[in-house]
Amino acid sequence: xxxxxxxxxxxxxVAALALGACxxxxxxxxxxxxxxxQELAGSVAPLAQCRDWEGxxxxxxxxxxxxxxxxxxxxxxxxxxxxxxxxxxxxxxxxTCSKPFAATFRLYKIYARATSFAPFAEG
Numbered sequence: 125x126x127x128x129x130x131x132x133x134x135x136x137x138v139a140a141l142a143l144g145a146c147x148x149x150x151x152x153x154x155x156x157x158x159x160x161x162q163e164l165a166g167s168v169a170p171l172a173q174c175r176d177w178e179g180x181x182x183x184x185x186x187x188x189x190x191x192x193x194x195x196x197x198x199x200x201x202x203x204x205x206x207x208x209x210x211x212x213x214x215x216x217x218x219x220t221c222s223k224p225f226a227a228t229f230r231l232y233k234i235y236a237r238a239t240s241f242a243p244f245a246e247g
Contacts, residue, residue, distance in 0.1 A: 157183035
């Protein structure tokens with residue numbers, strides 16, 4: 125029965141992403157949103173800060189989470205880091221970055237530290 129809530133959460137995330145991708149009013153025609161933050165060596169992961177997160181759209185924030193996951197869990201890495209669900213990552217980044225003192229916090233550090241506790245938060 126533990127897979128039921130996870131499956132519902134995954135379906136809700138897919139539905140939210142699908143709805144978010146429909147009919148944007150930002151003037152962009154098609155294409156996926158770019159992650160927020162300054163790029164370094166082909167990725168925004170090392171430099172993206174909470175101020176970037178706060179200035180981004182929902183689609184840009186979701187793209188940023190995907191980029192953080194991609195950089196923290198490299199495909200050819202021998203060791204895998206625990207991963208947060210997209211909903212959990214969004215909630216943690218959004219809550220942390222909403223604080224006035226957090227403007228210069230690096231998103232990858234927030235995400236990586238949160239993943240350290242992910243195994244304890246399940247179940």
